[in-house]
Amino acid sequence: MKISTKGRYGLTIMMxxxxxxGEGPISLKSIARSKDLSEHYLExxxxxxRNxxxxxxxxxxxxxxxxxxEASTITAGDIIRVLEGPISPVEIMDDEEPAKRDLWLKIRDAVKDVLDSTTLEDLATYEGEGEQDSYMFYI
Known part of the structure; x- marks a missing residue:
């Protein structure tokens, strides 16, 4: 599964x-300016x-x-599903070989587990080492 700019920038907005x-409303213009993104795309x-x-x-x-x-009740999975759709690495076919089908399901479940166990609060308060985009999960 590849997360597109929709998912990546959507996470950026939410973070x-x-x-x-608690500081009041934040404009998309200020987010776009601080992250060097297109305000029109963020809109x-x-x-x-919102929907x-x-x-x-x-x-x-x-x-x-x-x-x-609250940020603690919103997961990365919630955001990604809204913007990217269902979380699945491949479309699983009915006639898929059982071993391959099981592999796809395990991969899907592992990705879901990571996304659904990572809250927006986790992402917003993360202070990793190195660059700001170094937040990485290993499955």
């Missing part, structure tokens, strides 16, 4: 909202996150977005 949770990504009940929009001059739930 930034989690880091600033496209935040709509499904899924993960973020709320606040209108007005000082508006923006806030988390709709």
């Amino acid at each position: 930034e909202l989690a880091k600033k949770h 496209q990504l935040v709509a499904p996150l 899924a009940g993960l973020v709320k929009s606040v209108r007005g001059a000082y508006g923006g977005y806030i988390l709709a739930q």
Whole structure:
């Protein structure tokens, strides 16, 4: 399974909202500027996150977005499923050889376990060594 920019940037939006949770609404413009991303693209990504009940929009001059739930209750899996769809490395065919089918299911379950056991709070408060993108899971 390859996570596209939709999933990666969606996690970025959510992590930034989690880091600033309780400070009021955060504009997509400020996130785009701080992460050197396209504001227009972030606008496209935040709509499904809002529709899924993960973020709320606040209108007005000082508006923006806030988390709709506590960061500890939102998982990376929640975000990835909204933006990428079901988590599966391959489409499993009905006539798949049993050994291969079992392998695909084990891989799917391992990826799901990592995504579903990693909360937004975990990601937002992670202070790893080295570069900021060094957060890595090994399956």
